[in-house]
Amino acid sequence: MPAVFDEEFRRRLEVLKRLVARALAxxxxxxxxxxxxxxxxxxxxxxxxxxxxxxxxxxxWHAYARLESLVVKEFEAPRDSHLLLVLDRSPxxxxxxxxxxxxxxxxxxxxxxxxxGARVACASGGGASRWVAAVERFGDLLDALERLPGGAGADxxxxxxxxxxxGSGPRTCVLVSDLYEGAPxxxxxxxxKRRGADGIAVQLLAPEELRPPDGxxxxxxxxxxxxxxxxxxxxxxxxxxxxxxxxxxxxxxxIAVRHGARLVRLAPADDLVQAVERVFLAERAA
Amino acid sequence: xSFAVPLALLGLASVPILVLLDRVRRRPRPLxxxxxxxxxxxxxxxEPRRRTVDPLLLYECGAAALLSLAAAGPGFAHAREAxxxxxxxxxxxxxxxxxxxxxxxxxxxxxxxxxxxxxxxGDVVREFREAGDxxxxxxxxxxxxxxxxxxxxxxxxxxxxxxxxxxxxxxNVGIDAVESGGGRVWFSLACDGPxxxxxxxxxGETRRVxxxxxxxxxxAESIEVLDDDNYDGDDRVALRxxxxxxxxxxxxxxxxAALFRAGLPxxxxxxxxxxxxTGGGEPVEGTVRGAECVPGAGIFEALVLEDCAWRGVxxxxxxxxxxHRGRALAAWLDARTLWLGMPVDAEWDxxxxxxxxxxxxxxxxxxxxxxxxxxxxxxxxxxxxxxVATAGVDRPWDGRLPEARRRVEGRxxxxxxxxxxxxxxxxxxxxxIVRPA
Numbered sequence: 001m002p003a004v005f006d007e008e009f010r011r012r013l014e015v016l017k018r019l020v021a022r023a024l025a026x027x028x029x030x031x032x033x034x035x036x037x038x039x040x041x042x043x044x045x046x047x048x049x050x051x052x053x054x055x056x057x058x059x060x061w062h063a064y065a066r067l068e069s070l071v072v073k074e075f076e077a078p079r080d081s082h083l084l085l086v087l088d089r090s091p092x093x094x095x096x097x098x099x100x101x102x103x104x105x106x107x108x109x110x111x112x113x114x115x116x117g118a119r120v121a122c123a124s125g126g127g128a129s130r131w132v133a134a135v136e137r138f139g140d141l142l143d144a145l146e147r148l149p150g151g152a153g154a155d156x157x158x159x160x161x162x163x164x165x166x167g168s169g170p171r172t173c174v175l176v177s178d179l180y181e182g183a184p185x186x187x188x189x190x191x192x193k194r195r196g197a198d199g200i201a202v203q204l205l206a207p208e209e210l211r212p213p214d215g216x217x218x219x220x221x222x223x224x225x226x227x228x229x230x231x232x233x234x235x236x237x238x239x240x241x242x243x244x245x246x247x248x249x250x251x252x253x254x255i256a257v258r259h260g261a262r263l264v265r266l267a268p269a270d271d272l273v274q275a276v277e278r279v280f281l282a283e284r285a286a
Numbered sequence: 287x288s289f290a291v292p293l294a295l296l297g298l299a300s301v302p303i304l305v306l307l308d309r310v311r312r313r314p315r316p317l318x319x320x321x322x323x324x325x326x327x328x329x330x331x332x333e334p335r336r337r338t339v340d341p342l343l344l345y346e347c348g349a350a351a352l353l354s355l356a357a358a359g360p361g362f363a364h365a366r367e368a369x370x371x372x373x374x375x376x377x378x379x380x381x382x383x384x385x386x387x388x389x390x391x392x393x394x395x396x397x398x399x400x401x402x403x404x405x406x407x408g409d410v411v412r413e414f415r416e417a418g419d420x421x422x423x424x425x426x427x428x429x430x431x432x433x434x435x436x437x438x439x440x441x442x443x444x445x446x447x448x449x450x451x452x453x454x455x456x457x458n459v460g461i462d463a464v465e466s467g468g469g470r471v472w473f474s475l476a477c478d479g480p481x482x483x484x485x486x487x488x489x490g491e492t493r494r495v496x497x498x499x500x501x502x503x504x505x506a507e508s509i510e511v512l513d514d515d516n517y518d519g520d521d522r523v524a525l526r527x528x529x530x531x532x533x534x535x536x537x538x539x540x541x542x543a544a545l546f547r548a549g550l551p552x553x554x555x556x557x558x559x560x561x562x563x564t565g566g567g568e569p570v571e572g573t574v575r576g577a578e579c580v581p582g583a584g585i586f587e588a589l590v591l592e593d594c595a596w597r598g599v600x601x602x603x604x605x606x607x608x609x610h611r612g613r614a615l616a617a618w619l620d621a622r623t624l625w626l627g628m629p630v631d632a633e634w635d636x637x638x639x640x641x642x643x644x645x646x647x648x649x650x651x652x653x654x655x656x657x658x659x660x661x662x663x664x665x666x667x668x669x670x671x672x673x674v675a676t677a678g679v680d681r682p683w684d685g686r687l688p689e690a691r692r693r694v695e696g697r698x699x700x701x702x703x704x705x706x707x708x709x710x711x712x713x714x715x716x717x718x719i720v721r722p723a
Contacts, residue, residue: 092320180321209320219314222322229322229329230314237328244324 297354
């Protein structure tokens with residue numbers, strides 16, 4: 001097992017599992033899990049003792065009346081739910097630790113989906129994995145995530161094309177990328193919309209890449225193309241960069257809105273639990 | 287101004303270091319960036335790259351340069367023409383003579399060192415050494431119109447030729463040159479040694495004349511006479527310059543004469559008996575008129591020529607050269623000045639020169655009267671035939687020399703001004719750091 005999925009990480013996944021279980025319990029409305037958006041049916045799975053942190057709404061009060069002890073109900077997602085994790089494995093994800101953060105996030109999402117009874121697969125521009133159907137096969141998912149081939153760019157449409165076919169159940173797709181390439185992003189969202197899939201775009205950007213570096217000048221090398229440009233970091237140039245970054249973020253958000261997808265902006269250093277919460281509780285774009 | 291000062295060197299060395307550090311600081315930092323998507327627009331919108339200088343660097347270098355300059359001790363250059371000093375150094379065996387506990391040569395070298403130290407770098411100094419007669423050597427120097435006398439201490443406000451060194455008694459020829467009021471001029475040579483031949487210049491022509499018991503001879507085109515306005519102390523002689531174009535058109539005569547009354551009060555004898563001898567032949571008796579010099583009222587200057595002290599007193603035309611016991615004692619040769627001279631010995635007192643000379647004159651007269659109305663000695667009664675002088679131009683010495691045109695550096699300090707400027711620059715630097723533009 002690689003160090004990226006260490007014991008601490010697994011322990012945090014256990015916490016996330018309970019969060020997803022609550023989401024699968026069906027809160028409806030704005031905060032409802034996307035796994036239940038399209039015809040999903042929540043099925044009771046089991047009881048377990050109450051633990052601090054569990055929501056009061058998950059407590060089975062009838063069982064309490066009988067047993068005089070607090071237990072909470074656990075649910076599982078319908079067996080025909082599918083979660084496709086599409087990762088951007090291009091070189092642009094390497095600086096600032098974005099690649100590692102994307103893997104950790106995808107693994108966390110996959111664990112939660114498996115724990116909720118959904119099938120999970122992963123894909124990138126260079127290929128895709130098979131569907132993983134049981135949480136006991138989470139190790140297979142991790143292996144598949146780590147073996148996802150990279151590419152020259154974030155070819156999200158190709159990743160969708162390479163994804164394995166699924167049945168008639170609901171399908172959710174989470175795209176994890178920095179979304180520097182706008183056209184493939186729009187094409188991928190359009191394809192998801194045509195297929196009736198639910199799309200969640202996770203734009204993973206480091207704060208450092210959204211502000212100019214320190215110093216009077218910089219020689220910047222593109223991580224993907226190797227192109228180099230010299231930039232004098234004058235006050236005017238810094239201001240211009242800030243405007244460009246702001247426009248970039250707004251434009252990607254507009255693409256998501258245009259295609260009815262959700263856009264969640266995360267940073268590599270964000271807390272994983274909070275990141276997962278934001279992904280599953282993300283608002284659908286208006 | 288010199289940069290051979292530690293602080294000045296440090297300041298100068300810091301300037302290239304500051305520039306180097308600035309270049310390092312401004313060198314583009316290589317960075318691997320996820321995408322140049324946002325930067326392309328920034329680079330396209332950037333103004334064409336110009337070679338700009340960081341104001342902070344200007345402040346740093348400016349402060350360093352100003353401090354360095356201040357430490358170097360600069361000065362304003364001001365328009366003062368360089369002085370030209372011709373130094374004639376006594377290089378003869380007589381410089382071994384001891385005087386005041388040291389040798390004449392050692393005293394001369396010390397005086398020369400003091401003279402050099404007092405000059406500015408732009409001043410022109412030419413040195414000549416002469417083992418023979420200093421005054422004749424001076425006459426041979428190219429600056430013939432610059433004539434000065436010997437002095438133990440040399441003042442730079444005196445003309446450009448100074449003679450350093452003082453010969454031992456009895457070896458030099460004393461030279462005096464005066465102006466004639468009657469269209470003629472006399473030059474006299476006096477020597478306390480045996481008569482001998484010396485070289486003199488007359489109108490650019492060198493002639494050999496005889497010295498000894500009293501010689502009058504043409505000497506040079508330009509002479510100096512003492513002036514009472516410029517006298518600057520007992521050990522310094524300030525001169526006026528009188529340019530006399532002298533035309534020599536005949537043979538000189540070496541005359542022997544006796545002047546019986548000279549340098550005496552006006553109420554005394556108005557006439558003087560005179561014996562004139564030519565070429566060492568039989569003397570010719572004559573009369574000198576108008577010896578109306580009044581001691582005290584007419585005295586205006588003293589001059590020391592080698593080992594002979596001279597004083598000038600007001601006089602009238604007609605007086606002549608007083609010779610006493612084989613030496614020139616007094617000479618009056620123009621319309622203004624009576625020159626009284628006497629040998630200088632160890633007890634000679636510059637302040638009492640006139641009294642000594644007058645006493646000598648009295649003794650001479652007394653001896654003459656006691657001896658039958660005639661004093662031993664030679665004098666010139668009338669200008670020798672063949673000397674024709676034209677009117678000279680008498681003007682105060684202004685210290686300017688024809689060839690001295692170079693400017694020399696002055697001494698006005700700029701250090702405080704530069705240091706103040708450096709403080710201002712440092713203040714601007716601090717302000718720029720605290721409140722960057």
